[in-house]
Amino acid sequence: MEATIPSTGESAQVATEPEQPKVKISIQNVYKIFGKNPEKARELLEQGMDKDEILDGTGQVVGVADASFDVHEGETVVVMGLSGSGKSTLIRCVNRLIEPTFGKIYIDDQDITELSIDDLRALRREKFGMVFQSFALFPHKTVVENASYGLEIQGVDRETRFQKAEEALALVGLKGWGAYYPENLSGGMKQRVGLARALAVEPDVLLMDEAFSALDPLIRTDMQDELLSLETQVQKTILFITHDLDEALKMGDRIVLMKDGGIEQIGTAEEILTQPATEYVAKFVANVDVTKVLTAEDVMKKPQPVAFVKDGPRTALRKMREAGLSGIFVVKQSNWELLGHVTAERAVEAAKKADKWLDEITSRDECATVPPDEPVRNIFPLVAENNNPVAVMDEQHRLRGIVVRGSVLAALAEREGGDTQ
Amino acid sequence: MMGDIIPRIPLAGWIDAFLNWLTGAIAGVTRAIAALMRVGIGRLEDGLLWPPEWVIVILIGLLGWRFGGRKVALGSALGMVFIWNLGLWEPTMSTIALVVLATLIAMLLGLPIGILGGLYETIYQILRPILDFMQTMPAFVYLIPAIPFFGLGAVSALFSTVIFSIPPVIRLTSLGIRQIDRELIEASDAFGSTTMQKLIKVQIPLAKPTIMAGVNQTIMLALSMVVIAAMIGAGGLGGEVWRAIQRLRPGQGFEAGIAVVVVAMILDRITQKIGAASKAV
Ligand SMILES: Nc1ncnc2c1ncn2[C@@H]1O[C@H](COP(=O)(O)OP(=O)(O)OP(=O)(O)O)[C@@H](O)[C@H]1O
Ligand SMILES: [Mg+2]
Numbered sequence: 048m049e050a051t052i053p054s055t056g057e058s059a060q061v062a063t064e065p066e067q068p069k070v071k072i073s074i075q076n077v078y079k080i081f082g083k084n085p086e087k088a089r090e091l092l093e094q095g096m097d098k099d100e101i102l103d104g105t106g107q108v109v110g111v112a113d114a115s116f117d118v119h120e121g122e123t124v125v126v127m128g129l130s131g132s133g134k135s136t137l138i139r140c141v142n143r144l145i146e147p148t149f150g151k152i153y154i155d156d157q158d159i160t161e162l163s164i165d166d167l168r169a170l171r172r173e174k175f176g177m178v179f180q181s182f183a184l185f186p187h188k189t190v191v192e193n194a195s196y197g198l199e200i201q202g203v204d205r206e207t208r209f210q211k212a213e214e215a216l217a218l219v220g221l222k223g224w225g226a227y228y229p230e231n232l233s234g235g236m237k238q239r240v241g242l243a244r245a246l247a248v249e250p251d252v253l254l255m256d257e258a259f260s261a262l263d264p265l266i267r268t269d270m271q272d273e274l275l276s277l278e279t280q281v282q283k284t285i286l287f288i289t290h291d292l293d294e295a296l297k298m299g300d301r302i303v304l305m306k307d308g309g310i311e312q313i314g315t316a317e318e319i320l321t322q323p324a325t326e327y328v329a330k331f332v333a334n335v336d337v338t339k340v341l342t343a344e345d346v347m348k349k350p351q352p353v354a355f356v357k358d359g360p361r362t363a364l365r366k367m368r369e370a371g372l373s374g375i376f377v378v379k380q381s382n383w384e385l386l387g388h389v390t391a392e393r394a395v396e397a398a399k400k401a402d403k404w405l406d407e408i409t410s411r412d413e414c415a416t417v418p419p420d421e422p423v424r425n426i427f428p429l430v431a432e433n434n435n436p437v438a439v440m441d442e443q444h445r446l447r448g449i450v451v452r453g454s455v456l457a458a459l460a461e462r463e464g465g466d467t468q
Numbered sequence: 469m470m471g472d473i474i475p476r477i478p479l480a481g482w483i484d485a486f487l488n489w490l491t492g493a494i495a496g497v498t499r500a501i502a503a504l505m506r507v508g509i510g511r512l513e514d515g516l517l518w519p520p521e522w523v524i525v526i527l528i529g530l531l532g533w534r535f536g537g538r539k540v541a542l543g544s545a546l547g548m549v550f551i552w553n554l555g556l557w558e559p560t561m562s563t564i565a566l567v568v569l570a571t572l573i574a575m576l577l578g579l580p581i582g583i584l585g586g587l588y589e590t591i592y593q594i595l596r597p598i599l600d601f602m603q604t605m606p607a608f609v610y611l612i613p614a615i616p617f618f619g620l621g622a623v624s625a626l627f628s629t630v631i632f633s634i635p636p637v638i639r640l641t642s643l644g645i646r647q648i649d650r651e652l653i654e655a656s657d658a659f660g661s662t663t664m665q666k667l668i669k670v671q672i673p674l675a676k677p678t679i680m681a682g683v684n685q686t687i688m689l690a691l692s693m694v695v696i697a698a699m700i701g702a703g704g705l706g707g708e709v710w711r712a713i714q715r716l717r718p719g720q721g722f723e724a725g726i727a728v729v730v731v732a733m734i735l736d737r738i739t740q741k742i743g744a745a746s747k748a749v
Contacts, residue, residue, distance in 0.1 A: 144654050172660035183651035187673045197659035199669070248659065 068119035070153075071252065071284040072141060077114045077150030079136050079308075082107035085148045098307040110136035111147070112308035123278065123285040125299030127292065127331075133308040134288045138254050141286060142175045143167055154252070172201050176245030180257035182237040184229040190240050191216065191225030197248035208247075215247035216240070218280075219273065235266035242274070246281075253285045260290055271297055292332065296320075296340050304328055316340050338424035343417050343439045346426075347448030350438075354389060355380040356405055360397035363405060367391050374435055377409045378446050385438055385446040388414045416440045419447055426450055491616045498617040505623045508569055516561040521552050524561075528734065536741040544738065547730040556708065556727045563694055563704035563731065566622065570629040570690040575683060578634045582641025582682070583667070586675065592642055599635045607632055607693055611700050625694060625702030633689035640682025644675030684739040691732050705731070 080088045088107035091100070098109040111133045118124045126134045139145040141152060143159060152159050154174060162170060176197070184193050192199075195212035203211075213225055219239040229237055238258065245253055259267050271294065278285070289295050295302050296316040304311045304319065311331075312324040320340055323329035354363040354375045367375050375394075377386045387409035397408045415429040416438040429437045436451040491498070516524065525548045533541035551560050585592040610632045614624035648671060656670045672679075698706030705728050712721030 139654075142658060144657055168660045168662065170660075171658060175658060177655065177658040179651045179655060181649075181651055183649070183655040185652065185655075185670060185674070187676075196655075196669075200659050200661050200665055244655075244659075254658075 068121060070117045071120045071122070071155065072118040072286065073151075073153040074117070074137075074141070075115050075151040075153070077111055077137070077140055077152060078148045079110035079133070079140060079145060080107050080148045081110055089149060109133075109308045110145075111140065114150075114305075114308075114310050116303055116310065116313050118284055118286060120284055121282045122300045123287055123298055124301050124303060125295040126286065126288045126303045126305060127290070127295045128305035130290070132305040134305055135256050136308075137305070138256055138286055138288055141252075141254060142171055142177065172197070172248070174251045176248055176250035176253050178238075178241045178245050178253065178255040178258040180260060182229070182234075182241045182261070184237055184240055184244075186229055188228075189225060190221065190227050190229065190232070193229065193240055194225070194243040194247050196244055201248070212243065212247045215243040218246060218277065219243045233266075235262050235270065238262060238266075238270060239273075242270075246277075251284060253283050253287075255285065255287045257288050257290065259294065267294075274298070292335055296335070304331060317342075317345055321345070336424075338422065338427065341423040342419065343421040343423070343426060343437075343450060344419040344448070346423055347419075347439045347450050350376055350378075350446050350449045353378050353383075353446065354405060356386060356409075358405060360389075360394045360402055360405060360408070363389055364391065364394045364398060367394070374413075376414070376438060376446060376449065377405055382443075383445045385416070385440050385444055387411045388435060388438075414438050417450075418442070487613055487616055494617075502618045502623045505569075505618075505626055506621075509565060509622045509626060512565040512569060513562050516565055517558065521548075521557055525549055525552070531738055532734070535738050540737045540741060544734045547734050551727050551730055554723050554727060556705065556724060559704045559708050559724070560727055560731060562622075563691070563706065563728075566626055566629065566694045566697075566702065566704060567687065567690045567731075567735070570626055570633060570694065571683070571687050573626075573630045574634040574637055574686050574690065577630070578637035578682075578686070579641055579679070582638040582679070583645060583672070585638065585642035586645025586671070587663075587667070592646070595638065595642065599639050602631070602635045607696050608699065610693070611697060615700060620701040622702055624700050625697030628700075629690050629693040629697060632693040633686045636685035636689065637679070637682040640685070641675065641679045644678030644682070645671050647678065648674050680739070680742055684736065684742075687735050687739055688732065691728070691735060695728055 078085070078089055078092075082088065082105070084105060084107055087105055088101050088109060091105070092109065092112050096104070098112070101107055101109055114133075114137055116124070126137060128134050136145055140147040141154075143162075147160060150160070154170065157170075159167065159170060185196065188196070191209055191212050194216055195203075195208040198208035198211060209225075213222075216222060216225060216239075219242050221236060221239050221243065224232070224236065224240075229240065232240065238261070241258065259270050262270060274285075275298070277283075287298055289298070299316065301313060301315055302319050303313050306327055312319055312328045314322075314324075317340065319328060320332050320335060320337055323332060352366040352370050352372075352375065354366055354377045356377060356379065358366070363375055363377075367373065372391070374388055374390045376388055378384060379386060386406070389405055389409050390413070393408040394405075397405070402408070414435045414437065415432075417426055417429070417440070419439055419441060421439075426437055430450060430452045436449040438446055439448040439450060441447050525545050528548050529541045529545035532544035536544075551557060581595070585595045610628040611624070614628040618624040618627055652670060652674065653666070656666045661669070694702060694704060695706035695709065698704065698710040701707075705724050708724035709721050709728075712718070712724060
């Protein structure tokens with residue numbers, strides 16, 4: 048039982064080194080320039096001209112400019128940016144629906160820009176599933192025929208492919224809809240068919256171009272949750288495009304933020320929110336409700352000092368006095384298991400009574416505890432409620448940190464500062 | 469006036485010379501084609517005339533029913549009975565035979581050309597002005613070059629009818645394929661379709677309604693041309709009109725003309741419905 052609990056930072060170093068996740072997709076200095084003179088456009092880009100200037104000056108349209116990043120096996124990377132920033136172009140370079148003008152793209156260490164058309168076709172069959180913004184379902188095919196299209200192309204016999212397609216449809220909650228035509232389906236259902244079509248071929252990599260943006264908010268949330276739960280069932284590497292920052296924060300292990308074809312920043316949601324690399328990024332994320340994204344871990348302070356049970360009330364009092372605290376957390380010295388909280392008031396009384404140990408005056412429910420991944424939003428009320436700090440406790444009941452009113456505000460203020468610079 | 473300054477370009481002379489050369493050069497081929505076509509036309513005409521009239525009436529009614537429903541079925545059958553009643557059965561069958569053959573040949577040639585135009589931008593750019601040119605040319609100009617190759621008669625009529633009626637099927641086939649939503653093509657590509665798989669499983673089925681609209685237009689053009697082709701001895705309903713004009717018998721001319729209209733309506737309703745029906749499939 049104990050062994051299955053995810054290890055914390057400290058014990059991770061002791062445990063056997065976790066294997067570095069394999070790089071699944073490696074995008075290296077990829078450019079896509081629409082026009083007859085891409086060399087010129089690249090030169091100008093390198094000289095620091097921007098997309099509009101190049102369009103005015105040379106008539107070349109910069110689709111993607113010098114994009115580089117890796118996607119690891121099992122990771123979901125979200126590509127974000129305003130309309131025209133090159134998201135679709137970039138994702139289409141990955142399976143060469145659009146030929147990159149310059150640069151290399153590796154899938155499993157294989158340079159796909161070098162592949163012949165036949166090898167490319169084989170690679171597309173073998174590794175990729177794609178989901179499109181406007182569903183791109185074939186209107187002349189039934190739902191199950193649509194879902195089995197990839198298998199049909201691979202020459203899988205009708206019975207097998209229909210069976211697999213039905214399984215994929217069941218996975219997205221469309222059991223029993225196989226015989227209908229897409230026109231009989233609602234937008235959300237069509238999108239599920241699109242997802243089933245991609246899943247039916249059991250791809251390593253899912254490419255999703257604004258797959259959910261045509262959906263109304265309720266269905267959209269449903270689909271997001273569904274994809275997230277699918278992801279835990281079937282490990283997939285996902286490249287996911289969205290316009291929507293909230294969606295990006297929810298879906299992405301990491302976020303790639305694009306502007307005018309270039310990449311402004313790559314990082315986790317927290318990194319993008321709390322340490323925007325450029326002013327543009329800061330502006331882009333300005334409207335996000337950080338409290339939804341930041342977690343206890345992001346805002347907690349080191350729990351110092353703490354009292355150990357064998358510290359008498361006097362030692363505890365001294366520790367409090369030195370740190371200027373009116374209370375202190377009590378832990379087991381051996382493993383920092385959280386035992387409770389002691390106020391200075393009670394410590395003084397215990398000292399008068401000449402108690403030897405702290406356990407008599409340690410309260411277990413004086414302070415709220417939260418797990419490390421608790422959103423800050425939920426911690427606010429706890430902090431506001433009582434003046435005692437909130438303990439951040441991991442699954443092994445060890446004290447990882449504390450959240451006081453100040454630290455939440457400080458984390459927010461830090462970000463506000465980033466906005467207005 | 470102009471001839472005083474710049475010598476007149478002898479365009480007519482050049483075209484004549486070219487046609488003369490061409491007729492000589494491919495005489496063997498044209499004769500073979502002519503023979504083949506003559507047999508084809510003859511067989512089809514005979515085939516249509518062989519059963520009793522009411523069998524054809526019922527067959528056409530059934531076709532109408534199959535593709536257009538009760539109303540089209542009834543209208544088509546009544547139309548045929550009307551023609552039968554006017555005593556224009558034989559020329560009507562000969563006209564229908566020519567139209568059917570011309571349409572089949574036009575489709576046989578036009579569909580592949582149209583598909584190529586739909587798939588390849590360059591071919592489309594080459595085709596477009598040619599098709600524009602062909603469609604603005606007055607219909608009976610097409611009769612002229614047919615005669616030196618095939619002589620007077622049904623074969624020349626068939627030949628010029630095919631040429632005249634082929635543009636819509638080519639144009640609309642190309643258009644139908646080009647119009648397909650880009651994401652659908654991307655979807656097909658993204659799963660690793662070959663060019664052939666994409667064409668057969670996605671592009672042609674999706675373009676089918678547009679292609680059928682082209683076929684419908686081709687049939688209508690073929691009918692109008694077959695009537696005009698009476699001038700070079702095509703016979704049929706056009707021949708009846710032509711004869712009535714020469715003999716100054718407006719009544720007979722109108723009768724034949726009305727029969728043409730009836731045939732046109734029947735062909736149009738039935739083939740239009742084929743196009744619409746294929747949308748749902
Ligand atoms: N085939 C093309 N020819 C010329 N320019 C193109 C072509 N496709 C895309 N572009 C240009 O490339 C740039 C990036 O387009 P892209 O579609 O990748 O943007 P996007 O980020 O996906 O936008 P959106 O959010 O609107 O989908 C745009 O300026 C666009 O005009
Ligand atoms: Mg896009």
